[in-house]
Amino acid sequence: MSMFGGTGGYFRLDSWILANIVQLGTQRFCRRFLNRTNDPCGRQYDQMTQAARSGCANIAEGSARRATSKETEMRLTDVARASLAELAGDYLNWLMQQEKTPWGKETPGARAVYAVRLDAPAYGEDVVHDACAHILAQKKKFAEWLDADSDETMANALLILIARVIHMLNRQMESQGETFKEEGGFREKLTGIRLEARAQQQQGAPVCPECGKPMARRTAKSGKNAGREFWGCTGYPECKGVREMEGAK
Incomplete structure (x- = not known):
């Protein structure tokens, strides 16, 4: 019995890749549309960029902590999900401030963003370099919306991408829960190893x-x-x- 599981390999998780695209898009949105008039203290800028960062960071940290604590992996995945839900709320609020509503699921714009699929990553030995290049390449697929000069277009596209990441995280948490149910966490594995060693002795x-x-x-x-x-x-x-x-x- 192995005491430590794998680290999860978050560089290959679609949720982490798409969350990075959301973070990059959010940073551009905030630089482009938040100013001293509508955000005089910079608080909205900080909240939105930090929520986007938290989504990425907690997916990565949760995956890394998988080796020693399945519970921590699930908790951090849930934190990532909650951070992105908070960010979605900020975009919804922005649209409503402009007297606008989000795109309906069947509108042409929404269907077009939903239709874009991520390519499977193909990394070489330099995983960090290749992962960053992959994220930038995937981001270009959404350039029509994320590089737009319209705040309405950007906000709606990012809302859809956030929803997609949250859906992925929901599925990850279901899988993590099943793994925990079948294999247990670090404490259970440690107890099993002790019992196994004692039996051998x-x-x-x-x-x-x-x-x-x-x-x-x-x-x-x-x-x-x-x-x-x-x-x-x-x-x-x-x-x-x-x-x-x-x-x-």
């Missing part, structure tokens, strides 16, 4: 001369025999039966 163990229970390997912690292995009763402390271990040092 006790193979061929004698029975206690005092009570007849199976004995387990022990190591003396003090006295003249400190560090020396011996057989101790598994009924300890009720039973203090011991046996010398043949060949013990």
Whole structure:
């Protein structure tokens, strides 16, 4: 049994790739349309860019923490989902401030954005470089909307991309939950490893001369025999039966 699982490989997750496109698009939107008149303190700028960053960062961190904690992976994935939901709320509020509503799902613009599909990543040995190049290449597929001069077009396109990322994260969390149910988390694996090691240690163990229970390997912690292995009763402390271990040092 392995104590550590894989790190998840977030560079290959479509959710992480698309979340990066959302972050890049949000940064452009904020630079382009937020100013001293509609955002005099810069608070809206900070909130939107930080929410977009949180979406990316928590997907990555959750995937990296998969090795030691399935619970943490699920929690951080949920934080990413919540951050992106907050960002979607900001875009909806922006549109309503302009007396506009988001595109309906069946409108031509919405259908066009939904129709764009991401290519499968094909990375070489330099994964970081290749992943960044892949994100920029995929971002170009949405250039018609993300490079637009219309705040309405950008906001609507980003709302759709955010919805797509959230849908991906929902599916990831379902998969993470199933894996946790089947394999357990780090604590469960650690317990399993301990039990497995204990069972291996006790193979061929004698029975206690005092009570007849199976004995387990022990190591003396003090006295003249400190560090020396011996057989101790598994009924300890009720039973203090011991046996010398043949060949013990």
